[in-house]
Amino acid sequence: MKQVKLDGLYKTYDGTTPVLSNVNATIEAGEFFVLVGPSGCGKSTLLRMIAGLEETNGGAITIGNKRADQLMPSERDLSMVFQNYALYPHLTVFDNIVFGLHVKKVPKEERKRRGRETAEMLGLTDYLKRKPRQLSGGQRQRVALARAIVDESPVCLMDEPLSNLDAKLRAHMRAEIKQIQRRLGLTIIYVTHDQVEAMTMGDRIMVLNKGVTQQIGTPLEIYNQPANPFVATFIGSPPMNIAEGEIKDHKLFIEGLGPIPLPNGGAIDQTHVYAGIRPEAVRFVHDPVREKGSGLIEVKNVEVLGNETVLMFTAAGRDWYARWSGQWPVKPGDRIPVMIDYADVALFDKASEKSIKHGQSPDVAAEISREEVLL
Amino acid sequence: MNSAPLTKESGYEVGDLPEHSEKAFPLRKDFWQAMLYLLPSFVLFSVFVFYPMFRTIYLSFFLTDYDGMPSVFVGLENYAYIFTSDEFLKSLRATILFVLITVPAGVILALFLALIANEKLKGIGFFRTIFSSNMGMSVAASSVIWLFLFHPSLGALNQMLSTLGLSQVEWLLDPTWAIISVSVTTIWMNTGFAFLIILGGLQNIDEHLYENAGIQGAGYWYQLRRITLPMLSPTMFFIVTVSLINAFQTFGQVDILTQGGPAESTNLIVYSIYREAFVNYQFGTASAQAVILFGCILIVTILQFKFGEKKVHYQ
Numbered sequence: 306m307k308q309v310k311l312d313g314l315y316k317t318y319d320g321t322t323p324v325l326s327n328v329n330a331t332i333e334a335g336e337f338f339v340l341v342g343p344s345g346c347g348k349s350t351l352l353r354m355i356a357g358l359e360e361t362n363g364g365a366i367t368i369g370n371k372r373a374d375q376l377m378p379s380e381r382d383l384s385m386v387f388q389n390y391a392l393y394p395h396l397t398v399f400d401n402i403v404f405g406l407h408v409k410k411v412p413k414e415e416r417k418r419r420g421r422e423t424a425e426m427l428g429l430t431d432y433l434k435r436k437p438r439q440l441s442g443g444q445r446q447r448v449a450l451a452r453a454i455v456d457e458s459p460v461c462l463m464d465e466p467l468s469n470l471d472a473k474l475r476a477h478m479r480a481e482i483k484q485i486q487r488r489l490g491l492t493i494i495y496v497t498h499d500q501v502e503a504m505t506m507g508d509r510i511m512v513l514n515k516g517v518t519q520q521i522g523t524p525l526e527i528y529n530q531p532a533n534p535f536v537a538t539f540i541g542s543p544p545m546n547i548a549e550g551e552i553k554d555h556k557l558f559i560e561g562l563g564p565i566p567l568p569n570g571g572a573i574d575q576t577h578v579y580a581g582i583r584p585e586a587v588r589f590v591h592d593p594v595r596e597k598g599s600g601l602i603e604v605k606n607v608e609v610l611g612n613e614t615v616l617m618f619t620a621a622g623r624d625w626y627a628r629w630s631g632q633w634p635v636k637p638g639d640r641i642p643v644m645i646d647y648a649d650v651a652l653f654d655k656a657s658e659k660s661i662k663h664g665q666s667p668d669v670a671a672e673i674s675r676e677e678v679l680l
Numbered sequence: 681m682n683s684a685p686l687t688k689e690s691g692y693e694v695g696d697l698p699e700h701s702e703k704a705f706p707l708r709k710d711f712w713q714a715m716l717y718l719l720p721s722f723v724l725f726s727v728f729v730f731y732p733m734f735r736t737i738y739l740s741f742f743l744t745d746y747d748g749m750p751s752v753f754v755g756l757e758n759y760a761y762i763f764t765s766d767e768f769l770k771s772l773r774a775t776i777l778f779v780l781i782t783v784p785a786g787v788i789l790a791l792f793l794a795l796i797a798n799e800k801l802k803g804i805g806f807f808r809t810i811f812s813s814n815m816g817m818s819v820a821a822s823s824v825i826w827l828f829l830f831h832p833s834l835g836a837l838n839q840m841l842s843t844l845g846l847s848q849v850e851w852l853l854d855p856t857w858a859i860i861s862v863s864v865t866t867i868w869m870n871t872g873f874a875f876l877i878i879l880g881g882l883q884n885i886d887e888h889l890y891e892n893a894g895i896q897g898a899g900y901w902y903q904l905r906r907i908t909l910p911m912l913s914p915t916m917f918f919i920v921t922v923s924l925i926n927a928f929q930t931f932g933q934v935d936i937l938t939q940g941g942p943a944e945s946t947n948l949i950v951y952s953i954y955r956e957a958f959v960n961y962q963f964g965t966a967s968a969q970a971v972i973l974f975g976c977i978l979i980v981t982i983l984q985f986k987f988g989e990k991k992v993h994y995q
């Protein structure tokens with residue numbers, strides 16, 4: 306319910322190496338904003354700077370309309386969920402949940418009511434008298450969530466809150482957190498290294514690498530129009546295939562694949578590029594002779610997932626993936642004809658790594674308008 | 681721990697155990713193996729703890745000769761005697777007073793030092809070292825240092841008092857001051873150990889608990905009361921128990937500072953036992969006193985576990 310504005314944030318721990326440099330973002334009120342990036346890229350540091358647990362060495366943080374970077378954590382009016390939950394082991398679940406209300410001297414009756422309401426929302430009613438150690442990982446996680454939202458702070462920060470849960474529970478909690486956020490209209494800044502969480506939960510995503518912002522956008526923008534090869538390979542599973550390519554004679558050459566012809570009028574200035582192709586854009590061809598841009602690949606590994614099949618092969622000295630829907634009777638060692646449509650190819654300048662051209666949205670669904678779906 | 685399944689496996693599968701019965705009772709070999717491991721401490725405990733303990737109880741029923749050999753069986757007379765002896769009752773009172781002064785004051789001082797030394801400040805390592813450094817000093821050395829400090833005319837304490845224009849204090853010669861002086865010395869000597877243990881306990885507390893409390897608006901004292909002290913309770917329980925036992929067993933500093941005087945005001949029970957046995961050669965009554973001391977420590981420790989432990993939050 307409050308906007309959070311980051312302006313040219315800079316952070317260094319040792320005075321010389323920057324951990325974060327020039328981070329800019331405006332997180333809208335009520336937005337679910339996900340900070341994603343590989344481990345060690347500075348996500349936690351950034352979140353802790355917003356919380357006031359880490360000092361900022363440059364730039365400004367504004368929460369609501371108030372300059373916040375010099376305020377104490379308690380004055381920033383936010384709540385936080387920690388990766389290890391940070392529950393008080395000596396307090397009961399109920400006392401853990403209402404800890405913040407107790408600090409703020411909320412009257413006992415109101416404390417009780419709000420504690421119970423929040424516990425009910427998270428399905429903790431039966432566990433209120435237990436100590437944290439008597440709970441499962443998932444239940445502890447809920448207590449941590451309850452403690453954060455019972456305060457009714459307008460901004461909630463979460464640092465990898467689901468990373469200690471098993472895959473199934475994680476998927477469940479993703480949906481649950483998202484629902485609570487919508488219901489309460491919270492502004493959430495959510496840190497994760499898991500691109501699936503980022504894609505499924507975020508209204509907008511900020512991709513961070515080595516302390517530098519790579520891209521900010523909605524999940525589909527990030528997926529369809531990655532700003533550079535890092536974002537392209539970080540988001541999506543299996544990752545986007547990336548290889549060095551050369552543009553000659555109106556064709557894109559990638560080692561290990563047939564030349565991919567450029568369409569008429571689609572000339573590119575650069576010669577040396579990185580070409581990125583989503584696994585689903587590597588398509589099987591029935592007639593390799595007639596189809597342009599086709600080539601033979603040798604399958605190195607096959608994963609049949611029931612509804613889709615993922616093949617691994619080598620091109621331009623790297624592992625590439627192809628993902629086809631359905632169950633394909635393919636075995637390692639098979640040589641299979643595939644083709645790549647130039648329209649699906651994303652191109653990045655080799656020197657600057659900046660995007661030259663996006664691949665077209667791979668799934669038809671993205672092309673259908675909302676109105677059509679709702680009919 | 682690991683040896684149990686290993687032995688079983690080799691017993692069943694490789695068959696390197698010749699005796700058939702070994703296979704049927706694989707535990708038996710483990711048992712003797714365990715006993716073998718226990719043997720050294722068992723021997724040491726027997727020689728230095730169990731034998732002297734039973735010998736003491738035995739001796740407390742006898743009158744003894746100068747060599748400490750039992751000569752006349754007197755039953756409970758030794759006990760009857762010491763409980764009517766003014767000297768022993770005075771010693772018991774002095775000991776209880778001494779425990780009541782040194783244990784709470786020592787633990788609170790160590791807690792205070794640990795709390796300030798746990799703050800993340802530049803150069804705090806220096807203070808941590810200083811606060812725990814007296815751990816490395818022997819009782820004798822520390823007592824001699826304090827002997828100098830307490831010296832009536834040359835001691836630093838009295839010099840300070842006179843510089844401030846205050847009247848001087850007979851630290852070790854006045855019966856009221858003497859027990860306080862010995863207590864101060866003891867507190868100073870024990871602080872290092874208690875400090876180090878409590879500091880360790882503090883550092884074991886998850887930093888995130890404080891961070892969350894800070895975000896939720898809890899101030900220092902609130903955090904101390906609702907997080908630090910409850911989380912520290914197992915450590916405090918340990919330190920209080922150990923300090924209690926230590927205080928009851930105080931000997932060295934009494935011997936060096938006051939020899940139990942003046943007017944027996946610092947004649948703590950272990951010193952009293954020592955005098956009874958090795959100055960008066962009354963090994964029987966000395967043993968009876970030792971048994972009483974053992975009983976006292978046992979009761980206090982049991983009470984401490986029974987009532988103190990309820991307030992402890994183990995994680």
Ligand SMILES: Nc1ncnc2c1ncn2[C@@H]1O[C@H](COP(=O)(O)OP(=O)(O)O)[C@@H](O)[C@H]1O
Pocket residue numbers: 318324342343344345346347348349350351
């Ligand atoms: N307290 C600290 N002191 C020094 N360096 C730190 C500290 N915390 C984090 N770092 C460094 O800052 C970088 C970013 O860390 P972090 O924000 O924890 O990454 P992430 O949460 O993205 O995994 C890492 O290189 C880490 O080693």
Ligand SMILES: [Mg+2]
Pocket residue numbers: 348349350
């Ligand atoms: Mg982190």
